[in-house]
Amino acid sequence: MRRVAILISGGGSNMVALVKSMTGDHPARAVLVLSNDPGAAGLAKARDLGVATAAVDHRPFGADRAGFEAALLVPLLAAAPDILCLAGFMRMLTPDFVDRFRGRMLNIHPSLLPKYPGLHTHARALAAGDAEAGCTVHEVTAELDAGPILGQARVPVLPGDSEATLAARVLAQEHRLYPAVLRRVAAGDRRPVFL
Ligand code: GRF
DSSP: OEEEEEEESSOOHHHHHHHHHSOTTOSEEEEEEEESOTTOHHHHHHHHTTOOEEEOOSGGGTTOHHHHHHHHHHHHHHTOOSEEEESSOOSOOOHHHHHHTTTSEEEEESSOTTSSOSSOHHHHHHHHTOSEEEEEEEEOOSSTTOSOEEEEEEEEOOTTOOHHHHHHHHHHHHHHHHHHHHHHHHTTOOOOEEO
16 A cells, blocks of 8 residues: 655645545545745645644744755654655745655646746646646756656636636646556556646
8 A cells, every 4th residue: 555645735626626536445644744935725624534644844944955855754654654745835945855755746737738837837828828728737947846746637718718717727637647647656556647
């Protein structure tokens, strides 16, 4: 049984979808939900789902990313995860941290990478007049939002879409894509999933 740690910063809707997917004959189980914000709403949702939680507030560390990560590793390594899922985790990770989990740390990004790495992806797709948008699950590497693609889901951009309506349409696909990719990766299959 593969052990999965999920890192969040906010509401954790992707975390909820992932945790709920790991049942029955699924080859993985969630062993920890970890946040950089002790007030993250997702922590209560994880507890309601019966998953162990931990939080390391990044603010006291200021610009000391290595110090924050050293503190983050304490509960993380105690959970002995095989796979890490970043799910709405909004902190940049150092190359050292990424290297420690190379090949077994996933992230979901709300664009069709390689388009729109970084923030404000929906606003950028709308500004560009794109006919399609979507989300991508990729392996995390030292370069932001740039690792090997493990899955993508596409949605139409509709006339009159706002950032909010597009974000909601993409988020619904994130909740389908991420569990599908995790199940395949946990089973040792790296073929990308396209929804
Ligand atoms: C989502 O748009 C996701 O793509 C991004 O963070 C946002 C919030 O995710 N990574 P969640 O509801 O906290 O899972």
